Amino acid sequence: xxxxxxxxxxxxxxxxxxxxxxxxxxxxxxxxxxxxxxxxxxxxxxxxxxxxxxxxxxxxxxxxxxxxxxxxxxxxxxxxxxxxxxxxxxxxxxxxxxxxxxxxxxxxxxxxxxxxxxxxxxxxxxxxxxxxxxxxxxxxxxxxxxxxxxxxxxxxxxxxxxxxxxxxxxxxxxxxxxxxxxxxxxxxxxxxxxxxxxxxxxxxxxxxxxxxxxxxxxxxxxxxxxxxxxxxxxxxxxxxxxxxxxxxxxxxxxxxxxxxxxxxxxxxxxxxxxxxxxxxxxxxxxxxxxxxxxxxxxxxxxxxxxxxxxxxxxxxxxxxxxxxxxxxxxxxxxxxxxxxxxxxxxxxxxxxxxxxxxxxxxxxxxxxxxxxxxxxxxxxxxxxxxxxxxxxxxxxxxxxxxxxxxxxxxxxxxxxxxxxxxxxxxxxxxxxxxxxxxxxxxxxxxxxxxxxxxxxxxxxxxxxxxxxxxxxxxxxxxxxxxxxxxxxxxxxxxxxxxxxxxxxxxxxxxxxxxxxxxxxxxxxxxxxxxxxxxxxxxxxxxxxxxxxxxxxxxxxxxxxxxxxxxxxxxxxxxxxxxxxxxxxxxxxxxxxxxxxxxxxxxxxxxxxxxxxxxxxxxxxxxxxxxxxxxxxxxxxxxxxxxxxxxxxxxxxxxxxxxxxxxxxxxxxxxxxxxxxxxxxxxxxxxxxxxxxxxxxxxxxxxxxxxxxxxxxxxxxxxxxxxxxxxxxxxxxxxxxxxxxxxxxxxxxxxxxxxxxxxxxxxxxxxxxxxxxxxxxxxxxxxxxxxxxxxxxxxxxxxxxxxxxxxxxxxxxxxxxxxxxxxxxxxxxxxxxxxxxxxxxxxxxxxxxxxxxxxxxxxxxxxxxxxxxxxxxxxxxxxxxxxxxxxxxxxxxxx
Numbered sequence: 001x002x003x004x005x006x007x008x009x010x011x012x013x014x015x016x017x018x019x020x021x022x023x024x025x026x027x028x029x030x031x032x033x034x035x036x037x038x039x040x041x042x043x044x045x046x047x048x049x050x051x052x053x054x055x056x057x058x059x060x061x062x063x064x065x066x067x068x069x070x071x072x073x074x075x076x077x078x079x080x081x082x083x084x085x086x087x088x089x090x091x092x093x094x095x096x097x098x099x100x101x102x103x104x105x106x107x108x109x110x111x112x113x114x115x116x117x118x119x120x121x122x123x124x125x126x127x128x129x130x131x132x133x134x135x136x137x138x139x140x141x142x143x144x145x146x147x148x149x150x151x152x153x154x155x156x157x158x159x160x161x162x163x164x165x166x167x168x169x170x171x172x173x174x175x176x177x178x179x180x181x182x183x184x185x186x187x188x189x190x191x192x193x194x195x196x197x198x199x200x201x202x203x204x205x206x207x208x209x210x211x212x213x214x215x216x217x218x219x220x221x222x223x224x225x226x227x228x229x230x231x232x233x234x235x236x237x238x239x240x241x242x243x244x245x246x247x248x249x250x251x252x253x254x255x256x257x258x259x260x261x262x263x264x265x266x267x268x269x270x271x272x273x274x275x276x277x278x279x280x281x282x283x284x285x286x287x288x289x290x291x292x293x294x295x296x297x298x299x300x301x302x303x304x305x306x307x308x309x310x311x312x313x314x315x316x317x318x319x320x321x322x323x324x325x326x327x328x329x330x331x332x333x334x335x336x337x338x339x340x341x342x343x344x345x346x347x348x349x350x351x352x353x354x355x356x357x358x359x360x361x362x363x364x365x366x367x368x369x370x371x372x373x374x375x376x377x378x379x380x381x382x383x384x385x386x387x388x389x390x391x392x393x394x395x396x397x398x399x400x401x402x403x404x405x406x407x408x409x410x411x412x413x414x415x416x417x418x419x420x421x422x423x424x425x426x427x428x429x430x431x432x433x434x435x436x437x438x439x440x441x442x443x444x445x446x447x448x449x450x451x452x453x454x455x456x457x458x459x460x461x462x463x464x465x466x467x468x469x470x471x472x473x474x475x476x477x478x479x480x481x482x483x484x485x486x487x488x489x490x491x492x493x494x495x496x497x498x499x500x501x502x503x504x505x506x507x508x509x510x511x512x513x514x515x516x517x518x519x520x521x522x523x524x525x526x527x528x529x530x531x532x533x534x535x536x537x538x539x540x541x542x543x544x545x546x547x548x549x550x551x552x553x554x555x556x557x558x559x560x561x562x563x564x565x566x567x568x569x570x571x572x573x574x575x576x577x578x579x580x581x582x583x584x585x586x587x588x589x590x591x592x593x594x595x596x597x598x599x600x601x602x603x604x605x606x607x608x609x610x611x612x613x614x615x616x617x618x619x620x621x622x623x624x625x626x627x628x629x630x631x632x633x634x635x636x637x638x639x640x641x642x643x644x645x646x647x648x649x650x651x652x653x654x655x656x657x658x659x660x661x662x663x664x665x666x667x668x669x670x671x672x673x674x675x676x677x678x679x680x681x682x683x684x685x686x687x688x689x690x691x692x693x694x695x696x697x698x699x700x701x702x703x704x705x706x707x708x709x710x711x712x713x714x715x716x717x718x719x720x721x722x723x724x725x726x727x728x729x730x731x732x733x734x735x736x737x738x739x740x741x742x743x744x745x746x747x748x749x750x751x752x753x754x755x756x757x758x759x760x761x762x763x764x765x766x767x768x769x770x771x772x773x774x775x776x777x778x779x780x781x782x783x784x785x786x787x788x789x790x791x792x793x794x795x796x797x798x799x800x801x802x803x804x805x806x807x808x809x810x811x812x813x814x815x816x817x818x819x820x821x822x823x824x825x826x827x828x829x830x831x832x833x834x835x836x837x838x839x840x841x842x843x844x845x846x847x848x849x850x851x852x853x854x855x856x857x858x859x860x861x862x863x864x865x866x867x868x869x870x871x872x873x874x875x876x877x878x879x880x881x882x883x884x885x886x887x888x889x890x891x892x893x894x
Contacts (some may be wrong), residue, residue, distance in 0.1 A: 022060055022061035022062050022069070022387070026061065026101055027061045027101050028055075029097065029098075029099075029100035030053060030061055030077070033055045033097050037050065037082070037085050037086060039090070041086060041089055041091075045085075045836065048802050050065065051065070052065045061077070062077070066082060067080060069107075070103060074889065076101075076103035077101050079105060080098075080106070082107075082112070082157070083110040083112070083132070085538065086112035086114065087362060090113050090137055091112070091115065092116055092117060093109060094116045094119075095118065095121050095122045095123055096119055100126070104125055104126075104127065105129045106129065107125075107128060108132040109134040110134045110135050110157070112136055114136040115138065115139060116138060116144065120146060121144060121149070122145065122149050123149060123152060124150075125149065125150050126150075128151060128746075129153060129154045129155065129157040129175075130156075131153055132157045133157065135160045135161075136160070137161065138161040138162060139162045141163070141164065142165065142170065145163075148172075151172070153176055154175050154176060154178070155176075155178040156173070157178075157185070158178065158184065159181060159182040159183050159204065160182065160609070160817070161183075161184050161359075161770060162185060163181075164187065167181065167186055167190075168193055171191065173197070174196070174197070175199065176199065177200060177202070178200075178202035179200060179202065179203055180202070180207065182207050182481060183206070183208070186205075186208040186209065186210060187208070187211060189213075190234075192217055195220055195221065198221075198223070201223055201224060201225040201226065202224075202225060202226040203224060203226065203228070205232065206230035207231045208232055209232065209233055209473060210229075210232040210233065210304065211232070211234065211258075212234065213234065213235055214234050214237070214238035215229075216242075217434070218243070219242040222245055222247070222248070224248065225248050225249065226250065226833070227251065228251070228252075228253035228254075229253065229254050229256075230253040230254065230280060231256075232257055233258045234258060234767055235255050235260040235261055236260070237263075237264055237557025238261075238263050239264040239265075239339070240264065240265045240272075240297065241264075243688060247273040247274055250274070250275070250276055251276070251277060252279050253279075253280040254282075254284060255282070255283045255825050256284065261284060261292075262285045263281055263284035264289075264877070265296070268296070271300065272297050275301060275302065276304055277299075277303050277304060278305060278306040279304075279308070281295070281309055281310070281312065282308050282312070283310075283311040283312070286313075286314065286323070292313045292315055292337075292783065293315060294309065294314055294701050295309075298319075298322055298510040301325070302326060303326065303328065304322075304328070304329055305326075305328050305331070306331045307329065307333070308333045309333070310333050310335040310337070310621040311336045311337070314334065314337040314338060314339060315337075315338045315339070315340070316340070316341075317339065317340065318343055318362060320345065321481065321678075323345070323346060323350060328872050329351070330351065330352055330354065331352070332355050333356040334356070334360065335357065335359050337360050338361060339357070340360070340361040340362060341362065341364075342362070342364035343364065343367065343382075343387075344367070345370065346856075350376070353376055353377060353379070353400075354377070354378060354380075354669065355374065355377060355380050356379070356381040357381070357385070358382065358385070359383070359384055361383075362386065362387065363387065364387065364388070364389075365387070365388060366389070366391065367392070368394060369394050371393070371395045371397030372394055372397060374398065375398065375399075376400060377400065378402050378403070379401075380398070380401060380405070381405040382406055382409070383408050384409075386409065386410060387409040388412065389411040390411065390412065390413040391406070391413075391415070391416050391419060393418045394421060395416070395422065396419070396421065396423065398423055400421065401425060402427045402428065403428040404419075404428070405430040405518065406428060406431055407453065408433040408434075409434055410435060411434040411436060412433075412435040412437075414439075414727075415440060415441055416441075419441070420443045420444070421441075422442040424444075424458075426447060426448070427448050427449060427450055427451065429451065431453060432454060432455040432456050432457070432479065433456040433457075434458065435457065435458060437459060439469065440454060440459070442468070443470060444471065445493075449471065449474065449475060450477065450498075451477040452470075452479070453477075454479065454483070455479040455480060455481040455482050455503065457482075459480065459483040459484060460484045461485060461486075463480075463485050463486070463487050463581070464488075465489070466480060466485060467490060467493065467495065470495075472495035472497065472498075472499070473498075474498060474501050476501070477500065478499055478502040479501070481505040481506050481527060482507075483507055484508060485504070485509065486507070486510070488510060488511030489513060490514070491515075491516045492516075493516050493520070494519050497519075497522070499523060500522050500524040500525070501525045502520070502526050502527070503525070503527040504527060504531070505529040507531055507533060508531065508532060509528070509531040509533055510531070511533065511534070511535075512539075513540060517540065517541075523541075524544065524546055525548075526545055526548050526549065528549065528553065529549040529551045529552055530551040531553050533553040533554065533555060534553065535555065535556065536555070536556070537550065537555055538558060538560040540560075540562075540563075542563050542569060543565045543567070545566065545569065546568045546569060546570045546592075547569075548569065548572050550573065551576050551597065552575070554578055555578065555579060556578040556579065557579065558580060558582075559574070559579065559581070559584055561584070565799055567595055570589050570594050571594060571595040572593060572597070574597065574598055575600045575621065576599070576600035578602060579598070580602040580604070581605075582606075583598065583605070583607065583622075583627075585610050586610070587614070588610040588614060591613075591614070592616060593614050594617060594618045594619070595617075595619040595620075596617065596619070596620050597619070598625070599622055599623040599625065600625075601624075602625065603625040603626065603627060605627065605628070606627070607622070607627055607629065607713075609632045611632070611635075614638065616639065617640065619710050620638075620640075620710070620711050620712070621710070621711075621712040622712065622713050622716065623714040623716070623736065624715040628717040629724055630718065630720035631713065631718060631722065634721070635721075635723070635725065635729070636726065636729060640731050642710065666809060682771065684800070691773050709728070709731050709732050710733060711732055712734070712735075713737050714737060714738040714739050716739075716740055717741060718737075719742075719743070721742065721743060721744030721745075722747055722766075724748075726747065726749070727750045727751070727753060730753065730755065731755055732753060732755065732756060734757060735753070735756060735760070736756040737764070738760045738762040738784065739763040740764055741764065742764040742765065742766060743764070744768070745766065745769070746761065746766060746768065746774075746790075747770045750771060750774055751776050751777065754776075754779070755779055757779050757780065758781065758782040759784070760784045761785045762784045762786040762810075763788075764787075764789045765788065766789065768791065768792075769790065769791060769792035770792070770814075771793055774800070775795045775798040775800055776798070778839050779799075780799045780800075781799070783803050783807050784805065784806075785808060785811065786807060786810045788810065788811055789811065789813070790811040791813035791814060792813070792815075793823050794808060794814055794815070794816035794818065795816075796816055796818060801818070805819050828883065
């Protein structure tokens with residue numbers, strides 16, 4: 001009988017456990033999870049990661065990849081690390097699959113692009129302590145996640161999702177030690193009930209939309225190790241003295257997008273009990289009204305590794321003492337402040353890897369031994385200061401330097417050879433907007449340089465000499481614009497086989513475009529503007545180029561048919577050249593065009609109606625050509641404004657930091673990795689368009705270009721009336737139809753141009769009154785109807801009350817209080833257009849033609865009559881002779 005009981009117990013054990021200690025129901029549960037993951041998108045990575053998950057009872061699931069169990073005897077799964085397995089497409093997570101794991105302690109589902117849950121979210125997991133759902137696409141409120149089903153959580157990471165609403169439900173998680181909610185869409189005020197989380201050590205609320213005042217309960221949360229309120233819309237005053245008793249605090253990140261935020265460090269005398277390792281006080285209006293100085297409490301900090309005090313209007317000398325006191329400092333940024341004086345570096349060799357002091361007022365020369373002081377530097381940004389002199393040769397000792405920005409200073413002389421030969425790790429080099437001359441020194445073949453900016457200097461060499469010194473193997477961005485580089489474009493341009501952005505405008509280049517330029521298969525943006533180039537542009541390959549700038553050269557011929565293949569073109573600027581022929585009818589194939597500039601050429605013929613198919617167009621300029629005919633009425637089909645589903649004009653930036661979540665990283669991990677994402681290092685490259693508006697040429701780029709819309713048909717030979725449909729272009733900001741032969745009246749529909757800022761109709765043959773409805777145009781800043789045949793009373797209210805007489809000169813029949821010619825009350829026309837009334841203004845063109853025809857007819861008839869009847873002829877001559885004798889009696893009368 002005892003033997004039977006033993007066998008029964010053994011069978012029961014086999015039923016519960018796999019042969020190597022894995023619970024059978026949990027083994028089956030794991031296989032169901034694998035099946036679900038592979039059904040969402042199978043790839044080689046998933047097959048490798050889950051390759052050990054096999055349906056074989058002889059395989060121990062506790063030894064499977066990404067699985068951990070409590071011990072062999074019990075066989076309960078306690079850790080499931082399922083991160084980065086579903087990143088190919090957005091999916092829903094199936095929470096019910098985790099029901100079998102009653103002893104689960106740690107569940108990691110991060111970086112899977114999960115949008116939400118199937119069903120009611122997480123099942124009830126009473127022992128779960130760590131939950132990581134970061135870097136997904138979770139939408140909705142917290143209750144949708146199922147937080148209420150995991151009451152014993154100690155670590156919760158929901159960062160980098162799309163969660164919103166209230167976070168008060170988290171206050172019930174009394175055991176919570178680490179909470180990460182960064183990079184979501186949480187708004188409203190930070191709830192006071194978070195103060196109930198007495199054991200909280202990590203609180204990351206950064207990069208949300210929290211508003212209201214800075215939370216006061218932070219003062220009592222003395223167990224905090226990591227506090228980040230970075231990049232919210234918090235207001236009011238936050239005094240750092242409230243943290244003086246937070247002896248465990250090592251990481252502090254505070255910044256606000258609200259101009260009403262103020263971080264106070266100096267108002268009261270206090271001494272910190274903490275030793276920070278990482279500090280961000282960015283855009284905090286530090287000590288506003290007390291004199292923005294570098295916070296004095298930093299004098300007591302000796303363990304700092306990461307410091308960001310940017311965008312605070314700090315004054316005084318560069319805080320060299322902070323670098324000297326913190327020998328472990330790796331990242332230091334004081335960009336966009338008001339620091340002045342010379343740059344003084346300590347004699348102690350620093351381990352700093354990133355130093356950014358850009359956008360200040362620091363002057364003088366760089367220390368001659370800067371390379372000795374900063375031997376470990378990887379990123380150095382000294383741009384937008386007042387540095388002068390030459391670059392020290394000791395910079396060659398910075399062999400780990402990968403990014404160097406010296407732009408927007410007053411450096412002069414030739415570029416040091418050591419910069420190209422000693423900095424063997426250099427990848428990004430900005431030297432733009434200085435006074436350098438000569439040529440670029442030769443870069444060795446092994447240099448990994450892929451971004452080079454030397455624009456806006458005085459380089460005075462040939463383009464061939466520049467290309468001889470460049471290693472084109474990996475160069476992706478080259479900007480040599482705004483120099484004095486001369487010569488033709490050599491065939492060696494083909495060595496830049498990987499270049500994506502090539503900017504050579506505003507130089508002295510001449511000759512024709514070589515065929516080799518068409519072999520640059522990666523070319524994304526090309527700028528050859530403001531040079532002396534000539535000939536045809538048929539050698540260009542527009543199939544990949546998105547931004548093409550050829551304006552202000554001497555190119556000729558027609559637009560090549562090959563340009564119809566430029567389906568990716570966003571900006572095409574051919575203005576101010578010698579192009580001729582018609583605007584091609586295939587222009588509508590360039591469906592991505594946002595800016596088209598053909599002004600200042602010799603284009604003739606009619607404006608093709610195919611232009612009306614450019615549904616993404618924002619800027620269209622055809623001025624100073626020989627276009628004739630009427631304006632197409634279909635222009636109202638054009639958007640002339642951005643739409644939500646369009647890609648914006650790009651600006652190119654280069655990030656220097658990558659956000660890393662601190663959650664679950666308290667033990668044995670350096671604080672220096674807890675770096676939030678920072679602003680882009682540079683924004684020197686933008687889509688650019690020159691637009692004539694408000695009587696001047698303006699250059700629009702980046703965000704400003706995104707907002708600009710305009711239509712310029714000025715200085716052509718267009719005839720006919722202005723189509724009333726033009727008034728439907730409600731998003732257009734600049735409209736110029738001046739210097740044509742347009743006739744008829746100004747359409748009443750122009751009152752619908754609700755965003756118009758500049759309207760120029762001057763030098764035409766327009767007649768009638770200025771529509772009084774146009775007083776609704778509140779954004780109108782420039783209005784010009786001079787030299788037309790307009791009549792009646794000018795509008796005088798709203799914006800029209802600001803326009804001076806020059807806006808109306810050359811219209812003798814206009815009157816109004818802003819003109820010298822006032823209107824008499826008795827003869828003042830009605831302020832409202834009478835569409836059924838008679839025309840009261842003389843059409844001068846019709847008058848001249850009628851008068852000439854009548855005069856010629858009368859003269860011919862009179863001559864015929866005198867020729868046919870001799871007696872009338874003799875009588876006429878006698879009368880003429882008598883008149884002459886009466887006026888001039890001394891003359892003989894024949």
